[in-house]
Amino acid sequence: MRGMTVIVKTIASWVKVLIFVFGIYIILFGHLTPGGGFAGGVILASSYVLLMLAFGREFVQENLPSAAASRLDCLGAFLFAMIATLGLAFGGSFFVNYLYQKYLPGEPLHLVSAGTIPLSNIAIGLKVGASLFLVIFTLSVFCKDLRCKEPEADSEIGTSAGEKE
Amino acid sequence: MPYALCFLLFVIGLYCAVVKKNMVKIVVGIMVMEYAVNLFLIMLGYRTGGEAPIIDKSHIDPETAQVAASFISSAVDPLPQALVLTAIVISLGSLALMISICIRTYGEYGTFDITEIRRLRG
Numbered sequence: 171m172r173g174m175t176v177i178v179k180t181i182a183s184w185v186k187v188l189i190f191v192f193g194i195y196i197i198l199f200g201h202l203t204p205g206g207g208f209a210g211g212v213i214l215a216s217s218y219v220l221l222m223l224a225f226g227r228e229f230v231q232e233n234l235p236s237a238a239a240s241r242l243d244c245l246g247a248f249l250f251a252m253i254a255t256l257g258l259a260f261g262g263s264f265f266v267n268y269l270y271q272k273y274l275p276g277e278p279l280h281l282v283s284a285g286t287i288p289l290s291n292i293a294i295g296l297k298v299g300a301s302l303f304l305v306i307f308t309l310s311v312f313c314k315d316l317r318c319k320e321p322e323a324d325s326e327i328g329t330s331a332g333e334k335e
Numbered sequence: 336m337p338y339a340l341c342f343l344l345f346v347i348g349l350y351c352a353v354v355k356k357n358m359v360k361i362v363v364g365i366m367v368m369e370y371a372v373n374l375f376l377i378m379l380g381y382r383t384g385g386e387a388p389i390i391d392k393s394h395i396d397p398e399t400a401q402v403a404a405s406f407i408s409s410a411v412d413p414l415p416q417a418l419v420l421t422a423i424v425i426s427l428g429s430l431a432l433m434i435s436i437c438i439r440t441y442g443e444y445g446t447f448d449i450t451e452i453r454r455l456r457g
Contacts (some may be wrong), residue, residue, distance in 0.1 A: 204389060208424060278390055278400075298424075305431045312438045 173226040182224035189217035197295040201284040207294025208209055214299035227310050236307055239300045246297030253286050253293065337378055345371035358437045358447045369426045373419045384399035388413040391424070 173179060200206030222230045233258035254265045261268035270276070270285025277283055348371055353362030386409050394406040437447065444452050 184380065192429075204387075208420065225370065279390070302427075309431070309438070312435065 173229070174224050174226055178224050182220055184295065186217050186221055189213060189274050193295070193299070198288065199281070200291040201287045202279060202281070207291040208298050210291070211295040211298025212301075212302060215302035215306070219301045222306070222310065226267065228305070234303070236304060238255070239307070242296055243300035243304065246293045246295070246300060249293035250253065250297065253289050257286065326327050338375065341375045341378065344374065356448050356450055358440065358449060361434045361449075362430070362437060366423055366426065366430060369422070372420055373426075376415045376419050376422070380412045382411050385409060385411040387411065388416075 192217075193210045195210075196205035196213055197207055197210030200210065218230060218234060221233065237301040257266040257268055258264045260266075261271060267287065269289075270283075270287075274282060274285060276285075281288075345368055348364045348367030351367060352361050353364075355361055355364065386406065388410045390402055390406070394403055395401070396403045431433075440452065441447060446452065
């Protein structure tokens, strides 16, 4: 995978930023419009998949190493669990929206109006984006593996194809 | 009638998963079955002339500052849609697992045919 032609590389280097920003928008406005953590995370991962298709796997590996992606994955899951547990600590029951009930009521249909739900969306977006990126990255490593007959991708199976929420 | 077509789609996927001998075709059959079930759940929530269950400014009653009753009586039930979204995510995870198993098997045996894969080699 050495990457594609100059035309594809140029267009991809412009479009990747737009795709990434659109993913962030979908995540941040997930409680007001259609979308949310999962859809935005898929869009974030798809921007990296575009980079992987246009520039080759090595470029993406330098840009976002699979170890860093795995850490982001775990961080997303940890943040989500922590938000839920803070609900237990502050509001008295698991997953309770304590920010909305006590501290930040907000007006309906504004950006700051849903308490912990945007925070959960951000955590899910991190989790889904990183793990979907890892899935596609690992499958691409598998393909190289088959051509060269060098088994080296064993350690990454567990991180990518494991649990998703 | 739509439910019968949905069941037909499920049966096509079941046929593909049971009869075919290529591992990739089995995976495709399993995914067709999953999408038939997703389609069935979505159709359960269908409502003739229904509205998308998304609240924006035009649906809020200016006097009471609550969601208007006409919206509530005409909106589609969002529960099957949320359920199907979760099911799609889980089917994506299982698809990645199945595909990686297929790639691994092809690397070990050099074939996708399940009748050729007889001996366990480690």
